[in-house]
Amino acid sequence: DAKTTQPNSMESNEEEPVHLPCNHSTISGTDYIHWYRQLPSQGPEYVIHGLTSNVNNRMASLAIAEDRKSSTLILHRATLRDAAVYYCIPLLSGSARQLTFGSGTQLTVLP
């Protein structure tokens, strides 16, 4: 399985952009990169995923390095509601389709 490294915690000010990094240097060429977040007392929530190109959706942007060994989740304007644990998860392609959660990054948003 591809291993991931994320900072344990990060802080951001409200309404400022946040860049959450993830290192996944052992990722294989066909693994998707998924990001999920978990708000307090809730189940994980899908944020975004990508393969090679940068991706945008209504929640966030995902910037994937050209060598795919790292990626960055970008929240363009952090709100208090974005305070959560963010998980970066390489998803093995082919027959293995389970999400394997690491410890993630605890994002604190300061008012």
Next chain:
Amino acid sequence: DAEITQSPRHKITETGRQVTLACHQTWNHNNMFWYRQDLGHGLRLIHYSYGVHDTNKGEVSDGYSVSRSNTEDLPLTLESAASSQTSVYFCASSEGFGTYGYTFGSGTRLTVV
């Protein structure tokens, strides 16, 4: 709207009792998963299913079982509840091979006394 629901939201049971947690999804997803999350820790995979009558063991499957008789449901059974199984349990579903996001339920908080 399609959804994934877990029941009950909270349950207290006694050691040694059999307990079943329900997971129902209306997404028509083939893949379903059960995770547990202990206080202050990440999620660990218990069992998963890729379709009707298919079940597979995850990382922490001892003491748990699942069955998949239809697409919508994947009940999780604790054969003989133990205090070590006190946890929050999350069900998830997905379609495809990583090309789509996974959807999680709101969780069941189980306390074994």
